[in-house]
Amino acid sequence: MLFGPRSFVINPDILARPSQALVHTLCDIFAYNVDRVIKILHMPSIRQYMQEGGPYLDYSPGTPSVEALSFAIYHAAVTSISEVECRQQLGQAKSVLLAKYRFATEVSLANADMVNTDDITTLQALVILIVSFSIVSSFPLDLTAHCRHLFASKTKVAGPGP
Secondary structure, three states: OOOOOOOOOOOHHHHOOOOHHHHHHHHHHHHHHHOOOOOOOOHHHHHHHHHHOOOOOOOOOOOHHHHHHHHHHHHHHHHOOOHHHHHHHHOOOHHHHHHHHHHHHHHHHHHOOOOOOOOHHHHHHHHHHHHHHHHHOOOOHHHHHHHHHHHHHHOOOOOOOO
């Protein structure tokens, strides 16, 4: 897929949202373990969207960038807990959920046209995914450099005045 070779056959179920109870738990785990370390999201807006079923900012339901953000949050939440905690809180093996949510995030980022977009939510999803990769494995530095370049090219920073 986007971040390395894959031999998956895309099953539409892999892009299905988890149950609302599981989404609630994953959001809580993310808020407690990840958001406290990397503050790139407005958690009240995320909670309203993920836990209460409200809209996320002014996006339409099913927008690819918001789907990518959701799956990146799920992936980061699973990354941040131990195997034992994962089985206790989420009812599945950590390796199974990591593979599922990584793949779903990658597909969603591709659907959001990650390489060409200037959408901040897509960038947030990518940053969260990269941060979660850095926790579980080494990650190619060239992708991080690409993200910096992409962000810098999309951000207009005013220089000092005359």
